[in-house]
Amino acid sequence: MTETKPTVHELFEPCEVAGLQLRNRFAMAPMTRSFSPGGAPGPDVAAYYARRARGGVALIITEGTYVPHPAAGPDPAVPRMFGQRSLQGWRRVVEEVHAGGGAILAQLWHTGATRGDSPQLNPDVVTVSPSGIWTDGRKAGRALRSGADLEEIRTAFVEAARNAQQVGFDGVELHGAHGYLLDEFLWWGSNLRTDEYGGSRAARARFPAEIVAAIRAAVGPGFAIAFRFSQWKDHDYTARLADTPAELGELLAPLAEAGVELFHASTRHCFASAFPDLPGPDGEAGLAGWVKRLTGRPVIAVGQVGLANDFQIAFADAGGSPAASIEPLAERFARGEFDLVAIGRALLADPEWVNKMRDGRVGEIVEFTVEHRRRLW
Numbered sequence: 001m002t003e004t005k006p007t008v009h010e011l012f013e014p015c016e017v018a019g020l021q022l023r024n025r026f027a028m029a030p031m032t033r034s035f036s037p038g039g040a041p042g043p044d045v046a047a048y049y050a051r052r053a054r055g056g057v058a059l060i061i062t063e064g065t066y067v068p069h070p071a072a073g074p075d076p077a078v079p080r081m082f083g084q085r086s087l088q089g090w091r092r093v094v095e096e097v098h099a100g101g102g103a104i105l106a107q108l109w110h111t112g113a114t115r116g117d118s119p120q121l122n123p124d125v126v127t128v129s130p131s132g133i134w135t136d137g138r139k140a141g142r143a144l145r146s147g148a149d150l151e152e153i154r155t156a157f158v159e160a161a162r163n164a165q166q167v168g169f170d171g172v173e174l175h176g177a178h179g180y181l182l183d184e185f186l187w188w189g190s191n192l193r194t195d196e197y198g199g200s201r202a203a204r205a206r207f208p209a210e211i212v213a214a215i216r217a218a219v220g221p222g223f224a225i226a227f228r229f230s231q232w233k234d235h236d237y238t239a240r241l242a243d244t245p246a247e248l249g250e251l252l253a254p255l256a257e258a259g260v261e262l263f264h265a266s267t268r269h270c271f272a273s274a275f276p277d278l279p280g281p282d283g284e285a286g287l288a289g290w291v292k293r294l295t296g297r298p299v300i301a302v303g304q305v306g307l308a309n310d311f312q313i314a315f316a317d318a319g320g321s322p323a324a325s326i327e328p329l330a331e332r333f334a335r336g337e338f339d340l341v342a343i344g345r346a347l348l349a350d351p352e353w354v355n356k357m358r359d360g361r362v363g364e365i366v367e368f369t370v371e372h373r374r375r376l377w
Contacts, residue, residue, distance in 0.1 A: 008330045012358045017298045017339050018224045018261040020103050020170055022058035025333070026354045029302050029342035030061045030107045030173070030228070032078065035376045039066065039080035041089035046096045048376050052347055053100030056354030059340060060102050061226075061264075062093075064109030064175050069156035071128050071141070073111040074119030081106055081160040087167050094168040105226055106164040107173045108157055112181030113140040113190070114234055130207075131192040135179040135233040146195050150207060153181075154214050161215040161223075171224025174211065177266045179234035182208045186229065186251060187241055201242075201250040209258035216259035226300070227255055228264035231287065237268060245275060245282075249294040256295045263291045263299045264342065270303035271328055289337030301338035305329060305346065326357065348372040 011025045028049075035045060049060055066072040068082035080086045090106070097104045113129035117140060127141030128149065134140045144150055161172045176182035184190040185207045191198050197207045208227070215225060229252075233239040242248035252263070265288040267274075274287040285293075288301035305326065329341060346353050350366035357365075 008326055008357070011326070011330060011333060011341070015339070017059075018171070018226070019222060020059065020224055022103060022340075023101060024056070024058045024354065024358075025340050026057055027059040027061055027300055027340045027342040028052050028057045028347050029344035030063050030175070031344055031348065032063050033376055034075055034077040036079035036086075036089070037077055038085065039076065039078065039083065040085040041079045041093055043092065044376055045079070045089065046093045049093050049104070050096035050100050051351035051377075053097045053102030053104075055347075055351040056358060057102055057343070057347065058354075060097050060104040061173055061342065062104065062107050064107050065090075065160070067108050067110055067153075067156040067160040069110060069153055070122045070125040071110075071115060071119075072156070073109065074115045074121055076121045078109075078121075081108060081163050087163055090164070090169075091167040098168070103170045105171045105173045105224060106160075106169045107175050107228070108160045108164075109175040110153065110156070110181040112179075112184045114179055115141075117141065129181060130184050130190060130197070133190060133192070134235070135184065135187065135190045135239070136235040137189070143193075146197070150197075154211050157211045158214050158218045162218055165219050165223055171226065171262075172215065173226035173228055173262075173264060174208070174215075175228055176208055177228045177230035177264075178232070182211070183229065183233070187233065187239070189233075189239065201247060202254055205251050205254040209254040212255060212258035212260055224261055225259055226262035226264055227260040228266055230266035231274075232266075232268065243275075245278075245290055245294060248274075248290060252291065252295050256297055260295075261297060262339075263288075263295060263297055265291050265299055265301060265338075267301075267303040270301040270305060270338075270341070271332070272303075286332060286337055289332070289335070292337065292339070298339040299337075300340045300342050301329075301332070302342035302344065305341055305343050345372070351377075 065079045065081040113134045115127045128144050132143035191204050231240045274290050288299045292299040345368045349368035349372045
C-alpha cells in the first residue's frame, strides 16, 4: 500500500483550537511596530490588521501591548491595553478583524529589565524585574519586592485582560518569551530570587502561573488564554529554559494547570529539533511538538515559516528573504507536532500570503525586504 504524503491543503481546513473557531491553521505572529503615537492604535493600525484578516489569516495575535504598569515598557509609540483612546482604537481593530473573518488575541506585555535605564516612556520610573538584572547579568533597575510589588503587576495584567475582553477580543496572549518580564521569572539566569518565586523550575513558574489564574478568575470561561515562551533570550540565541523534556515539563505544568489553553512556542526556526541529542524520533521533534506532548494543550509553532532566510539576515540593512516551501510544515503537522502556525515577516511583506498559498499562487507572493519592517501597510 502506498503511503499518502501529507499535503499543505490540510493546513487550510477549518478547526477549533482553545475554543476559537478558525477557518484554517494560520496565525499572524505578534510583531512590535511602534506605530501607535501616545499608545493609541489609529485607523492605520486597524487597516493593517484588517488586511491580514481579509488575506486569509485565521487568528491575529497583536503586537505586544503594554499593561497598565508604569514600568511596563520604554517606547511611547507602542500601543497600550488601557486608557480610553487606546481602547477605542483597539475596539476598531477588533471590529475590522472580525469583519475580515479572523479571530484576534491581544498580546499583553511587560518588558521587565529590557526596558533599560533610559526609557522614553515614564523616564522617572525605575525599571523592575525579578532580580534587578538583565538576562545577560548586568544590573538594571531594581528587583521586585514580594507583596505589593508583585500584586501591582498581577493587577495590571488582569486589568489589561479585562479591557481586552470588554473591547471584543477573543482572548489574550501573555508574552513570556525573549527575556521580557515573565520570561525573566522563568529563566534561571535572570531569576536569582530566594523567596517562593525563585529556585526550582516550579517556583520560577509560580508568578506567571498566578497571573494566568488571576486572569482566568477575572474573565471567566470562553475567553482564550495563550502563553508565548522561548528557550532563547534577547541577548543569547543559545540560552535555554530547559535542557531536557522533563525540565521543560516542570516549567510548563504550572502554567497549564493555572489555565493556559494555548502555548506559543517561539523559536528562530520551527523545523529545528528541540532536543537533538535524544535518540530516534524524539531527537527530531521540534519545540512545539514537545510542548504539545508534555502539556496536552494546543500549540502554535513559529519561526522562519515561508521564508528562506532567518530574521538576522532578513533584518540586516540590505536584508530580505525570498519565499520558501511550506511542505515541510505539512509533514510536521501530520505528525501532530502543532495545531496552529504563526507567520511573521512573510505577512509584513504580503497581507495576502495565506490566500496566495491556499490558491497555489506562490509565484505572486511578495518577497520580504527590510523596508517592510519600517512601514505600516
